[in-house]
Amino acid sequence: MVKIAGLALASPAAAAQILEEAAVEAMEFTRQAEATLLGSGTLDHLDLAVTEFNRAYSLKPPRAVFDAVLEYRRKVDRFLKTDRTLPQERDLRVFAGWLSELLAWLAHDLGNARTGLAFATDAFVQGQQAGHGQLCAWAMDAAASINLYEQRPVKAREAALKGLAEAPAEHPLTVRLHAQAARAAAADGDAEGFTTAFQAAEDAYRFLPPRAPRRFGMDVLPLADYALTSYPATSCIWLGQAEQARQHAEHALATYEAAPAASRSPSREAIARIDLAIAHAQLGNPDDAVTLGHQALDSARVVDSVRNRARDLTTFLTRCYPRQTAVESLREHMAAIDAAARPNLPAATSGA
Incomplete structure (x- = not known):
């Protein structure tokens, strides 16, 4: 190992030798940093796979999609245990998080809340480790819905607020998470909490930029639109406000039916x-x-x-x-x- 600290006391010839050896060592550092068992196209392949899985989510039976996504999640886990560069590790953790976020929704669709929440937690942790706040927020959106359907409104609200702490301010996801908090308040019988949180959702919607961001090639603005129409319908039912629920539900159904075929959601x-x-x-x-x-x-x-x-x-x-x-x-x-x-x-x- 070259000791650069001795350079100041070395003769000119010895100093030149030390620097030459240091150059060789620097090249070895670089070689090791670039050494990886990941092929050059692996990350591109994962990006394409995650995109296709998200497109298939509303179109194919959830069990078949779950099996395929879980296999890819396992592959990414194996990649994380092999030699890789730091940038590659971050990318792999992001892909791992997106796959786990999708698995959370699929497990929820298949009726297994425990598995859904486990994958939502994993997606959040992977997002944290990758420094990807938006991924963390999407993970908590899934956790909020799953907890709500499990009749745990307090946990649902906690997940929504945890997601809001990570979500970009001018993003449709922020609207959705405020609406999740509103729905959780309604499920808990808190009419005032519902009104406050839903007002925050509507306020956030007004500050969205003219062009909404996309997620895996798909426009995410409809997710905010749906939250502002369907969530208050459900909430008003829970709060015993039948006429308001009817109006919101009719609006929600009309919104869903008017959506482009590619973004229609039969379950919603x-x-x-x-x-x-x-x-x-x-x-x-x-x-x-x-x-x-x-x-x-x-x-x-x-x-x-x-x-x-x-x-x-x-x-x-x-x-x-x-x-x-x-x-x-x-x-x-x-x-x-x-x-x-x-x-x-x-x-x-x-x-x-």
């Missing part, structure tokens, strides 16, 4: 129909509620969140209109959907 449309159905049931219109319930259950993508909300609908209808034949028909439809959904999540979830 189904939930909007269920919100509208519950509002009609609360307003004393069970026939309309049952019709909308059947339409929601006939959706092309009946994931766990749809089934969860549909159970809320059938429970309310059964309690308030127990002798209606149409209500029993909807309950049977719901039971058939539940039976077809089992088993849900693949058992192997290691490697994340």
Whole structure:
């Protein structure tokens, strides 16, 4: 090992020798820094794979997508355990985080909240280690939704606020996270908290730039639009404000149906129909509620969140209109959907 500290006391000839040896050592440092088992196209391949998985999310059965994404998440974990440069490690952690964030949503869709929250936590940690605040915020958006459907509104609000601490101020995700906090407050019966948080969401929306950022080639502005329409519909139902819920749900459904085909979300449309159905049931219109319930259950993508909300609908209808034949028909439809959904999540979830 060359000792540069001796340079000041060395003779000119010895100093030249020390510097020459230092040059050789510097080249070795560089060689080691560049040494990696990652091929030059590996990161490009991962970028393409993550993009395609996100596009497939709303179009393909969640179980099939889960299996494929989990395999890639395991590959990235193996890459992180091999020789790589520091920039490559950061990129790998970002890809690991995006894959885990998607796995969180897929596990939620498949009805396994524990796995979903585990992957949301992993996505947040990978984002932290990579210094990627936006990834952290997306991870907490997933955690907020999962906790909400697990009837843990306090945890949902905590996740939304944790995400807001990481999200860029003028980004549609900030709107969505404020709306998540509002929805959590409503689930907790806090009408004032809902109003305050939802006002923050609307204020954030007004400050969005003219051109919204994209995520994996897709416009993320609709996610803010959806949060400002569907979240208050659900919230008003939980707060017992049936007429306001009906108005919001009709607006949400119209927004979803008007979206371009590439960004349509069958599951979100189904939930909007269920919100509208519950509002009609609360307003004393069970026939309309049952019709909308059947339409929601006939959706092309009946994931766990749809089934969860549909159970809320059938429970309310059964309690308030127990002798209606149409209500029993909807309950049977719901039971058939539940039976077809089992088993849900693949058992192997290691490697994340």
